[in-house]
Amino acid sequence: MKSSFLLTTAASTALAQFCEHQWEGRFAGRRADDIHARQDVPPPPLEIQPLIVNGPSNNRIDLIFLGDGYTEDEKDKFFADAMALAMNVTDGQTFADVVPLMNFWAGFSPSAESGVGVGGNPLDTVYGLYRDGTELRGVYYDKPEVAHAACQSTEACDYPILLGNDPLYGGLGGTFTVVTASPVNGPAILRHELGHSIIDVGEEYEGGYAYFGVNSAESPESVPWKQWYTDPGSEPKIERTNMPIQAYPWTLLNTTQKWSQNFSSAGTYDTYLLQFSVSGMTASSDLRVEVDGADVGWEINTELGVDRYIYNMKIDSKLSPGEHELSFTLLNEEIQGTAQLCNLEVLEYGIAEEEFDFELTYHGLYPTFSDTNSTSYRPTNNLCAMRSIYSPQYCNACLEGLWLALLKPLSLIDSVTQTALPDGSTKASLDLLPLAQFREIPIPHQEAYTILWYGANNNVTLKRWTNHTSAVFAPGVTEFGVEVRFSSEQIRVDEEGVLVQRERYAVT
Numbered sequence: 001m002k003s004s005f006l007l008t009t010a011a012s013t014a015l016a017q018f019c020e021h022q023w024e025g026r027f028a029g030r031r032a033d034d035i036h037a038r039q040d041v042p043p044p045p046l047e048i049q050p051l052i053v054n055g056p057s058n059n060r061i062d063l064i065f066l067g068d069g070y071t072e073d074e075k076d077k078f079f080a081d082a083m084a085l086a087m088n089v090t091d092g093q094t095f096a097d098v099v100p101l102m103n104f105w106a107g108f109s110p111s112a113e114s115g116v117g118v119g120g121n122p123l124d125t126v127y128g129l130y131r132d133g134t135e136l137r138g139v140y141y142d143k144p145e146v147a148h149a150a151c152q153s154t155e156a157c158d159y160p161i162l163l164g165n166d167p168l169y170g171g172l173g174g175t176f177t178v179v180t181a182s183p184v185n186g187p188a189i190l191r192h193e194l195g196h197s198i199i200d201v202g203e204e205y206e207g208g209y210a211y212f213g214v215n216s217a218e219s220p221e222s223v224p225w226k227q228w229y230t231d232p233g234s235e236p237k238i239e240r241t242n243m244p245i246q247a248y249p250w251t252l253l254n255t256t257q258k259w260s261q262n263f264s265s266a267g268t269y270d271t272y273l274l275q276f277s278v279s280g281m282t283a284s285s286d287l288r289v290e291v292d293g294a295d296v297g298w299e300i301n302t303e304l305g306v307d308r309y310i311y312n313m314k315i316d317s318k319l320s321p322g323e324h325e326l327s328f329t330l331l332n333e334e335i336q337g338t339a340q341l342c343n344l345e346v347l348e349y350g351i352a353e354e355e356f357d358f359e360l361t362y363h364g365l366y367p368t369f370s371d372t373n374s375t376s377y378r379p380t381n382n383l384c385a386m387r388s389i390y391s392p393q394y395c396n397a398c399l400e401g402l403w404l405a406l407l408k409p410l411s412l413i414d415s416v417t418q419t420a421l422p423d424g425s426t427k428a429s430l431d432l433l434p435l436a437q438f439r440e441i442p443i444p445h446q447e448a449y450t451i452l453w454y455g456a457n458n459n460v461t462l463k464r465w466t467n468h469t470s471a472v473f474a475p476g477v478t479e480f481g482v483e484v485r486f487s488s489e490q491i492r493v494d495e496e497g498v499l500v501q502r503e504r505y506a507v508t
Contacts, residue, residue: 002058002158002409041145043153044109044126049079051086051104054434059414061406062156063194064105066147068127069165072110081181082106082163088187093392094385095191097399097443097490100434101406105156116166116180117142126150129164129178135250135340136279136308139170139178147176159197161190169279169308173197182307188389195386195394199401204378204387206345206369207246214401215386217377220365225379225397227492228363236364239357239381240350242269243369244319245326248343253287253330259341260327267321269348270355274315274326279308280339286332287339291315292324306335308342310389312382319348357381363396396490403491404498412449412484412501418508424475426507428453428482432469435486447488454481458504479506 046066054060065082086104089095095102113123116139117130127150128142141147141162151157164170164180171189172178173196179186195201201213217223220238229236245263253259274289274296281287281300289298301309328341350356357364363379368387370376382388384395394402414431421427432438436447453462453471458481465471473480481504491499 002061041149043149044146046107046109046150046153047075048105048107048154048156051083051106052090052099053103053105054100055103055414057103057155059410059433060103061101061158061198061410062103062105063159063161064107064151064154064157065161065163066107066127066150067109067111067163067165068129068141069111069113069115069123069125070108071112071114074114074165075108075110078108078163078165079106081165081186084183085163085179085181085186085190089191089194094394095194095402097445098402098406100439101410103156105154107150107154107156109150111165114165116164116170127162129162129166131170136169136342137250138172139164139166139180140172141176141178144176159194167307184303184309184390185307188385191385191392192389195398195402198405199394199398200405201386201398201401204368204384206243206347207248207371209371211368211370211376214397215378215384215395216368217365220377223365223377225363225395228379228396228400230359230361230363237355238377239364239366240269240355241367242266242348243373244324244346244348246343246345246369249341250343251341252337253328253339253341254336255330255333258327258329260325261344262323262325263346264323265319265321265348267319270318270351271349272315272317272319273347273349274313274344275310275347276328276344277308277310277342278328278340279342280306280335282306282332282335286330286335288329288331289313290325290327290329293327306338308340310343312388400491400493403488404494404496407486407498408496412486413482413503416482416503416505418505421472426473426477427470428473428480428505429470430482430484432484433486435488445489447486447490450483450485450487452483452485454483454504456480473507477507479504481505 067078070078090099109126111125113125115123117123118134120132122128122130122142127147129139131139151160161177161179166180168182169185170180171193173193177193177197179190201215202210204215214224244265251259284299287298289296296313330339352358358381360383365377366381368376368378379397380395383391384398385391386398412433417429419427432449436449451467453465455462455477462471483502486499
């Protein structure tokens with residue numbers, strides 16, 4: 001049932017501009033020009049190794065890491081980086097529940113140069129990955145036709161992932177998901193971008209413009225996740241919040257002058273959140289962050305080193321009515337020229353519980369503010385990886401969408417075998433997708449298969465064999481039918497019927 005290269009060109013065009021990794025939009029222009037050119041380019045030599053394999057490629061969703069900027073001497077490093085990413089997003093988090101539907105592979109092609117290009121200039125690498133400048137955000141590709149050829153040369157490529165040999169933050173969504181080998185940011189960007197590609201949803205964070213899919217509503221009347229409301233008996237309140245400032249400075253900091261920006265508050269909210277990201281820092285003493293001249297107590301994430309990191313600082317006091325100043329002061333001259341302020345925003349919240357529910361798993365109506373300050377709604381506050389990039393999981397609406405998207409092109413039945421018995425009867429046996437009781441690694445969520453068998457009359461079930469993976473048909477029976485239903489507490493609405501499969505087979 002599965003066809004290769006699942007992401008269509010139309011879908012990828014919409015996805016190309018999703019994330020804050022791609023604010024300049026250069027990728028879309030280059031891709032539109034290049035993607036239809038030179039389609040006769042031969043594929044690069046690919047040495048493919050399995051990372052996590054759960055079944056045949058013709059009935060699994062195949063994700064393959066295609067290495068870029070790894071020289072022949074760095075082949076082992078590439079396979080280790082790819083395995084680390086695959087394990088991070090499947091081992092107990094993110095894709096852990098759906099991983100039986102997926103295979104992960106790694107395809108190595110040697111590059112002449114090591115690393116990722118900067119300043120808009122690709123290195124001599126297989127796919128030509130590069131950054132527009134030196135800032136840690138988008139990583140673009142210069143050779144989409146080579147990536148297409150690589151993907152089309154193997155059956156193990158439904159979702160191609162270009163893995164750049166670079167230890168710092170950067171990525172891209174679209175036809176090709178792009179990630180780097182950053183130990184913390186690589187997995188975070190991968191799960192976020194695959195959410196776009198597989199689930200076909202937009203953003204949940206503020207400041208974007210692509211808000212659509214199962215995790216987005218234009219109004220409280222058009223919510224697609226009502227089945228996941230924490231309090232299903234009543235319509236949830238709209239959580240009271242406000243965004244008085246958001247900016248993407250992408251500016252190098254210096255010790256001679258602080259960077260600051262003023263913003264206004266109505267003074268009618270109870271607490272606020274300061275979110276910002278910086279790169280190039282080496283210690284907590286490198287930077288002072290202040291609101292109205294008061295140090296907010298920023299401390300560096302020591303796991304990151306000089307890599308970019310998004311910090312969330314909850315301030316349990318209200319902003320007074322009127323003007324306020326947010327400032328960033330570099331204190332370490334040695335990192336001047338590399339220390340950078342990337343983005344920032346302030347969110348104000350209403351009174352806890354009464355006006356704003358901070359419970360991580362609460363599903364209701366949370367406002368999201370676009371780049372034009374228009375309002376849409378999302379299911380949770382900061383649970384979902386589509387909003388909080390360091391979250392290891394999706395909200396229930398996205399998780400349900402993930403299940404349905406993965407199951408849609410697959411067959412619940414891996415194979416059917418028939419065996420002739422000595423008395424002339426026929427035994428038919430099913431191999432099903434390894435879910436429910438057939439999982440190798442159990443999960444804490446309830447799920448089940450229902451199996452119904454039919455003889456010549458497709459309206460009469462053979463009750464003796466109900467919920468058995470095999471059935472015996474008497475001599476002379478020329479055909480039989482089977483119906484397989486999968487149910488999971490993680491799936492509450494299946495409008496397209498992907499959880500049911502009905503087949504008839506001739507006795508052979």
